[in-house]
Amino acid sequence: MNCMYDVVIIGGGPCGLSTGLALQEKGLSYVIIEKEAIGNSIVNCPLHMTFYSTSDRLEIGNIPFLSQDVRPSRNELLKYYRLVSERQDINIRCYQKVNSITKNTASFTIHSEDRVGNAIPYEARIIVLATGIFDTPRKLEVAGESLSKVSHYNKEGHNYFG
Ligand SMILES: Cc1cc2nc3c(=O)[nH]c(=O)nc-3n(C[C@H](O)[C@H](O)[C@H](O)COP(=O)(O)OP(=O)(O)OC[C@H]3O[C@@H](n4cnc5c(N)ncnc54)[C@H](O)[C@@H]3O)c2cc1C
Numbered sequence: 001m002n003c004m005y006d007v008v009i010i011g012g013g014p015c016g017l018s019t020g021l022a023l024q025e026k027g028l029s030y031v032i033i034e035k036e037a038i039g040n041s042i043v044n045c046p047l048h049m050t051f052y053s054t055s056d057r058l059e060i061g062n063i064p065f066l067s068q069d070v071r072p073s074r075n076e077l078l079k080y081y082r083l084v085s086e087r088q089d090i091n092i093r094c095y096q097k098v099n100s101i102t103k104n105t106a107s108f109t110i111h112s113e114d115r116v117g118n119a120i121p122y123e124a125r126i127i128v129l130a131t132g133i134f135d136t137p138r139k140l141e142v143a144g145e146s147l148s149k150v151s152h153y154n155k156e157g158h159n160y161f162g
Pocket of ligand 1: 010011012013014015016033034035036037038039040041042045046049051052053096097098099130131132133134135
């Protein structure tokens with residue numbers, strides 16, 4: 001029998017993390033399942049990017065976020081998420097991908113797998129889908145799109161020089 005949670009949150013981006021913090025505050029049991037690292041969509045942003053939002057607008061769980069400039073960099077935001085996760089002891093399982101969900105009489109079974117393909121099922125009364133949109137690039141469906149030298153994220157231009 002799998003461990004039964006009040007809530008399983010799928011996606012460990014800003015929305016999934018703040019949902020976890022809110023549930024924790026209410027004393028509900030939860031787990032966040034994230035297929036990559038926490039804040040994966042932010043990880044995939046350009047390396048030296050500065051956000052449009054000011055740091056106070058990016059805070060989660062009412063935990064202050066101070067950055068060197070009024071608008072934080074990608075690295076500062078990722079550091080903030082790591083710090084909040086650690087300090088608040090957020091219950092998150094990284095590098096597990098949810099593949100499907102089965103509805104039972106009074107619960108759901110969430111079917112996930114780890115990086116080496118081991119099946120890891122979870123049971124929950126409620127599911128929160130916090131899978132975002134930035135994580136799934138809209139492909140052009142053109143020849144050569146899946147070559148290893150093609151990236152669907154703009155990290156930096158350096159490698160394409162010459
Ligand atoms: C270049 C750029 C600049 C931006 N600037 C700003 C800004 O200044 N201010 C601002 O507020 N926003 C900005 N954004 C948008 C911001 O990134 C999103 O609003 C935010 O990431 C949305 O959070 P989310 O938690 O809803 O989704 P996401 O951050 O996309 O998180 C979803 C998570 O779900 C995970 N996931 C998906 N499918 C599965 C699955 N099957 N199993 C397990 N996990 C899964 C993904 O890996 C991902 O980590 C910017 C985005 C980009 C690309």
